[in-house]
Amino acid sequence: MRFDVITLFPAVFPGPLAAGVVGRALEQGLIEIEAHDLRQWGLGAHRQVDDIPYGGGPGMVLRPEPLFEAIRKVREVAGLPRPRGILLSAHGRRLTAELVEELAREPRLLLVCGRYEGVDERVSTGFQLDEVSVGDFVVSGGELPAMMLIEAVARRLPGTLGDPESAVDESFSAGLPEYPHYTRPAVFEGMAVPEVLRSGDHAKIASWRAEAAMERARRLRPDLLTGAGRERAAEPAARDEERGSGAAVAGVPLGGKQ
Template structure:
């Protein structure tokens, strides 16, 4: 079972996300356990202050090292695994990807640190962090929303969490391409019809159609992904045909 600890000064933000849908079911199936900790509880001063003015001046406040160091140390000491991945949610971090989610899903213990204010004391980065992750090139008021996004992307990949193991394998980005279009009943909705091939029962042709549509959508919306995609000779031929049609 994966263990996920989250350090935040706003722990009340998490129950609504962790207590619903797939994340809730994952905990019920004992695929994962969640523990959200207010690292203000580890502050060694009477007023439980976790931030201070930056040396050298400047706008904003900076998170102090002591509460976060002590919180991480305590969580590691209490855990069975002594080598957790300690993840700092930070706009300076590497952009989160499906590949990163798959990598983290193989771990036994993840600790997420959610910051606020202007930033972190640099010694936190230098001495206790294993990963810095950003969910995009923009700045949020804190790391909580980013941590929720990463947790969701990781937990859904754990064994037994999704109803079908093929679900996440066929997700957009898992194959290096965007996912093909989906349709469900009715076959004719207000004159808008499902492609005939999907009603044919010919699974070989259906798979071929889905692959071509995945290539078409990727080329149209995210052509940058094609540079790293591992395509078969047949898929490359289909892609060339798609390019000629544009």
């Protein structure tokens, strides 16, 4: 899969994407990332890319002409499929596991990083870009959000993760948080690993994990308890635990040492 990124700061790529599993995918050629410097399409001798907003207000806005040039140039590369275009924006559609899954089916993505107060609206309108947000907060530019998107999409591609099961089981793959993990030692600073995880009884372990994930959702992400999450909450293990008979979250308090 190939990612083309249009940015005023191409030097920050691949940055953290060069580390870990995604770094390995880059080395192996499973993914390609090319950052394109928007400045090269800037206007005039000063390569201007921004201007003051119509209607007044603080800050500068990225002008449409350099971005139109850049997008036209970058999306048409002989031999490559025309990419789906995405504009990173704070007000865009939220990046979720579902959207990541959808994007991972594309052969190529074009990511446009805003800066300053944002991007002239005609850029997303003109190219029908999908606006994507990494959360309800504002960062200074689209580069870090683009990296998060690339990282999340790349780890869904076949061959990126050493153990493909890692992606099947992780948080949000079934619409819920993942269950808690423990490794050695069995007891650490007075906190014991739940007995069931050391029992070798795989059915009981699976049931404990399902319930622990539900407990996490109820405590940390009640908003997830709709749809599939709500159906799972209605399953017997969850109801037992609510009545206080579930051994599901035995062991240490899930919140940690108290």
